[in-house]
Amino acid sequence: MELNDYQNDIVTFDLFGERCGTQQIDMAFLDKVLGLTGEAGEVADKVKKLIRDKDGKISEADRKFLSLELGDLLWYLATCARYLGLSLEDVANANLGKLSSRLERDMIGGAGDER
Numbered sequence: 001m002e003l004n005d006y007q008n009d010i011v012t013f014d015l016f017g018e019r020c021g022t023q024q025i026d027m028a029f030l031d032k033v034l035g036l037t038g039e040a041g042e043v044a045d046k047v048k049k050l051i052r053d054k055d056g057k058i059s060e061a062d063r064k065f066l067s068l069e070l071g072d073l074l075w076y077l078a079t080c081a082r083y084l085g086l087s088l089e090d091v092a093n094a095n096l097g098k099l100s101s102r103l104e105r106d107m108i109g110g111a112g113d114e115r
């Protein structure tokens, strides 16, 4: 599946699915941004519990759980991008370009968005 196909297919599951190109933050967009951080928190919490309770070992059930949570995260990411009028492929390509530039300049390590 192509990233943009996924992004188009999930519109069905968004109560405000036809929205695109948001010009200002409103409750619908804020709902998606908070959902993005909430799902990231679910992944982090699961990993925390794997470390705390299972010595960091990941079972197949754990892997399946994490896969579903990463899917939730992807849904919110794709929806946030769509609200901003961005395609997932554009977001992915821009990220790849940024990382490639950092690698070429030996700047993968360190901190700061503008390096």
Ligand SMILES: [Mg+2]
Pocket: 039, 042, 068, 069, 072
């Ligand atoms: Mg979830």
